Amino acid sequence: MISRNRTPSRYVYYGLHLYFSGLSLRKASERLSQMYKRNHVSIWNWIQKYRPQKLKASRRRILEYIVDETMLKVGSEYIWLWVAIEPANRQILALSISKERNMFVAERYLSNLIKVHGKHPVSTDGGTWYPMACQFLKLDHHIHSSYEKSVIERTMQYIKDRTESFDDYFPCRIKNCKLKHVRNWLRLFVDYHNNEIKHVN
Incomplete structure (x- = not known):
């Protein structure tokens, strides 16, 4: 997901999850650090480096x-x-x-x-x-x-x-x-x- 990042991907994803769930960068890093110590700058860098794929056609039937x-x-x-x-x-x-x-x-x-x-x-x-x-x-x-x-x-x-x-x-x-x-x-x-x-x- 994110290249050249030594943090295990599951912790990267959890950090992003915390942020997009509504926490600030600092609050997200505090929660994450209870399991894997990383500061708010790390989460900010993950957001900057993340390269999601372009939206593709949905496999499900679209009603409207x-x-x-x-x-x-x-x-x-x-x-x-x-x-x-x-x-x-x-x-x-x-x-x-x-x-x-x-x-x-x-x-x-x-x-x-x-x-x-x-x-x-x-x-x-x-x-x-x-x-x-x-x-x-x-x-x-x-x-x-x-x-x-x-x-x-x-x-x-x-x-x-x-x-x-x-x-x-x-x-x-x-x-x-x-x-x-x-x-x-x-x-x-x-x-x-x-x-x-x-x-x-």
């Missing part, structure tokens, strides 16, 4: 895409985070970031989604950028049911809870940053989240 977007603060600017999940197993199917939110960005996001997972109905919160994007891509579109709304809102809140302190640990001072470090962090988050969901299921 539940899609939503939310705003995140990175450095001195705000970006849009786009998320698609599958309602049955709640795994994240695709995640993307953009500096704008409009029909063209939504169309590009959904287009990349169906390239990996195929065409399926799309459920959204009624944002005006979705219906035209779905129409252009010939995707069935409907507004969230109460269950779909509950599932996506819980997922989005979980993501936002873990990104609130993003700049505390991953500060970016590069002018006109391409946000590569943000994408790497989010790929790690998705990889961890989906593996945890698989384990629970």
